[in-house]
Amino acid sequence: MGIYYTCQHEDAWKVALERGYLQGDPHYAMFNDEGFEFFKPAYDWMVEQYEQRVGIPLNGNYPVWCRDEFPDLGTGKRIGSGNKGVVLTIELPDDEVLVSEFSYWHFVLGNSALYDTAEEFDTEEEPDQAYITKSWERIFDSEWCETFVRNQSTAPPTYQYVIHRIELHQVRAVMPFQDLSDSWVDRIRGLGWRLGYRLGCKKSIPFHWREQTGLKEIS
Template sequence: MKLWTIHPVEVWEWLQQQGFYRGAKELVYEDFLDSYDWLIIEMEKRLGPRPEKESYPVWAWKQWNGVHIRPDLRFSGFLEKGTRGVRLEIDIPDEQVVLSDFDKWHYVLNYWYLEENEEDGELFDKEIKKRGLDYYQQKPLPDPYYHQKIVDSWQRIFDIEPRNEEEKRSLSIQAIFWELKLEQVRKVDFFVAR
């Protein structure tokens, strides 16, 4: 599977020296650790165990912003402004990759309920409000049933089929895997983040 991963240039240097690169916990914002722990469990279900107990996901793009296949380095937000970076075109075996919807991943990061459709979302919000719960203010919800409903809803991030033309035009598909090997790199583009 052809993918693109973006990193500070130091990751490219590490990859050349060590021959492999793995994600690390210290690269994750503390507020997102619970979300990453959930994601790691999902990855282990789909890909098998981590190479090491400390391994965290390596992120890449399968499709960026709908019409673009690879990320356009003229846009900002890939790295902190002014950072020297690399966009690596890589080839990872399909069975070593989990794909998910970039926008839906934000529901996991924010501890939001990921509705199946508008009606489902309205019904869930009405149910929890009746019980005096608010997942925007209470993280995690103190009611185990509704907490689990939120967590279960996150399975929808793995549904990467657009539901309509609007989604198709804007869909960004992210890829996660345990390890990037030097021999999987096909092309290297250097840039300075905007």
């Protein structure tokens, strides 16, 4: 078992409270938004990888993305400026979680090859799609990720985690928030949030399934 965190829209959380679990509904996926359609193949690929590697079918849905550190809500750009949401603290079984490297995941989003060495990145030859798709599997190899960044003296790997769905009995705490923008007012609010979090004034609300009667309005 491990502790993870996931940012979700307030509406998604309300639906989860009604049905008893949170899942990645394809109707609300980011690639449905104008300008993001080209991300869909990457998310479809992650669905395939999850089903193959974990062995749990998603039945037409998408996995829920999680991180192993509490997000900095002072920076915004989590669920869309001005939108209300929640950060869920969750405890998940290890055998239901698929781990991948976050920065290399962007090669999948961009349909680019993830080469084995820095020298291969400099090649002018265009690899075929089969090679590109196969190369993405390196994002699940933590040893490869650690070795590659060590050899290239780049930032250490950052990992992301996906699961087929989150049962509400796995939720340990909830922190409501409103996503910030880049405006100077929100930047000040962001600094206030960071200070409050470090001082312990901003805390998640303990959550106990079956005792929770609804979602508190976010001020």
